[in-house]
Amino acid sequence: MSHTIEQFLSDPELLLNAVGEGVYGFDAQGNAVFVNPTAEHMTGRLAQELLGKNIHQYHHHSHENGDEYPVEQCEIYNTMRDGVKRRVTNEVFWRKDGSFFPVEYTSTPVYKEGELIGAVAVFRDVSQQKLTDFNLREALKKVNELSEKLQEENTYLQDEINKSRTGSGLEGISPLFKGLLDQIKIVSQTDSTVLILGENGTGKEVVARNLHQLSHRCNSPLVKVNCSAFSANLLESELFGHEKGAFTGANERRKGRFELADKGTLFLDEIGELSAEAQTKLLRVLQEREFERVGGTKTIKVDIRVIAATNRNLLSMVEQGLFRMDLYYRLNVFPIEVPALRDRIDDIPLLCNSILHKLNQKLNKNITGINNRSLIKLSHYDWPGNIRELQNILEREVILSNTKILNIKQSFNHHPKNSISTKSTLAEVEKNYIIEVLTACQWRIGGNAWRCENSRHA
Numbered sequence: 520m521s522h523t524i525e526q527f528l529s530d531p532e533l534l535l536n537a538v539g540e541g542v543y544g545f546d547a548q549g550n551a552v553f554v555n556p557t558a559e560h561m562t563g564r565l566a567q568e569l570l571g572k573n574i575h576q577y578h579h580h581s582h583e584n585g586d587e588y589p590v591e592q593c594e595i596y597n598t599m600r601d602g603v604k605r606r607v608t609n610e611v612f613w614r615k616d617g618s619f620f621p622v623e624y625t626s627t628p629v630y631k632e633g634e635l636i637g638a639v640a641v642f643r644d645v646s647q648q649k650l651t652d653f654n655l656r657e658a659l660k661k662v663n664e665l666s667e668k669l670q671e672e673n674t675y676l677q678d679e680i681n682k683s684r685t686g687s688g689l690e691g692i693s694p695l696f697k698g699l700l701d702q703i704k705i706v707s708q709t710d711s712t713v714l715i716l717g718e719n720g721t722g723k724e725v726v727a728r729n730l731h732q733l734s735h736r737c738n739s740p741l742v743k744v745n746c747s748a749f750s751a752n753l754l755e756s757e758l759f760g761h762e763k764g765a766f767t768g769a770n771e772r773r774k775g776r777f778e779l780a781d782k783g784t785l786f787l788d789e790i791g792e793l794s795a796e797a798q799t800k801l802l803r804v805l806q807e808r809e810f811e812r813v814g815g816t817k818t819i820k821v822d823i824r825v826i827a828a829t830n831r832n833l834l835s836m837v838e839q840g841l842f843r844m845d846l847y848y849r850l851n852v853f854p855i856e857v858p859a860l861r862d863r864i865d866d867i868p869l870l871c872n873s874i875l876h877k878l879n880q881k882l883n884k885n886i887t888g889i890n891n892r893s894l895i896k897l898s899h900y901d902w903p904g905n906i907r908e909l910q911n912i913l914e915r916e917v918i919l920s921n922t923k924i925l926n927i928k929q930s931f932n933h934h935p936k937n938s939i940s941t942k943s944t945l946a947e948v949e950k951n952y953i954i955e956v957l958t959a960c961q962w963r964i965g966g967n968a969w970r971c972e973n974s975r976h977a
Contacts, residue, residue: 541557550571554569603628622645627639690870706730708734717856720908731786739780758801789830801846802849
């Protein structure tokens with residue numbers, strides 16, 4: 520049966536039954552006198568169950584956490600008592616099946632001839648709104664976490680770029696060192712690939728960092744990859760990135776180091792440790808400057824400058840079939856040899872002062888210098904561990920020192936310079952050095968007994 524506009528206006532109940540919000544009408548005693556179909560649908564309770572009853576006990580008896588909600592605190596019933604209109608946004612109504620839903624409602628007083636005769640409560644289910652708000656908060660939380668992560672990564676990259684030369688080994692007055700600086704200055708102004716050669720501990724990474732700092736790419740990232748730290752498969756993902764689901768554990772898409780280094784510099788440390796498979800994949804990227812992520816099909820182009828470093832003889836590896844010849848020549852555009860410390864003994868005093876300055880900050884010490892006796896002792900040592908070994912020895916001595924002028928107490932077993940066998944591995948050299956130091960200290964590594972015994976070898 521159709522209704523005219525006049526019929527709707529003359530019968531307000533028709534309008535209340537048609538609205539999309541739940542509507543309850545109450546008399547002055549707080550008993551329900553009207554329940555519309557939307558309210559029935561939302562709460563699961565039919566009008567005949569509620570009419571003539573105080574319905575607080577059905578829908579409003581408890582808070583969301585289960586705490587009792589006394590009727591005298593109910594805003595709907597307060598409106599019936601004081602005639603004040605109220606709007607509530609943070610409560611729940613309970614359904615007949617025992618579940619609840621969040622609501623927003625208004626309670627409006629009803630007057631007749633100036634007398635308060637009841638109230639009307641209009642409410643709506645805001646579950647979807649609450650869910651949307653929750654999802655937005657979670658999304659914002661995720662964005663903030665990612666933002667913090669990106670900030671941390673950016674801070675890390677900036678730290679890598681801006682690390683000071685102090686204590687790094689790039690200080691010196693020797694002809695070999697000055698020649699190294701000249702090479703760095705010349706090639707840093709180009710985008711040519713640089714291959715840094717030298718023993719462990721000579722400061723190859725510091726050379727790479729300074730090449731980047733002096734280049735026109737200095738405001739873009741310097742991204743480092745230690746080629747010996749990953750298996751062939753992991754290295755591919757590390758270099759080129761992967762798509763979500765590319766392999767077990769790939770729960771999200773990830774950019775590789777090549778993408779992170781776009782417009783900047785990629786530093787491939789320990790390049791001589793690459794597997795044959797990884798060498799092949801790297802060669803293609805160096806030639807084409809493009810690649811696909813693991814599990815992806817989209818070709819990604821990058822603009823990068825490549826710097827590689829190794830302590831191995833790559834040409835000898837090429838002759839033995841352990842390193843691709845074409846990759847070797849692709850990398851060896853501009854080789855830089857970083858001299859061993861034993862070949863730049865004249866730089867030791869300057870290096871010591873620089874390292875001590877750094878150690879004072881790190882260890883909260885106030886060492887102002889190093890005595891001549893100690894400098895002579897250091898200059899007569901052949902330094903198999905190069906600058907890294909010098910840094911470690913000075914740090915140990917600074918920790919034990921109680922004076923402002925450092926006196927090196929450790930004794931050294933001296934060998935003719937350049938007498939280290941080229942057949943010895945790094946592990947063997949380190950092992951022999953550790954045994955020599957322990958023997959000199961009679962295998963005591965701390966305490967008064969160590970200091971007393973070690974001083975005899977000074």
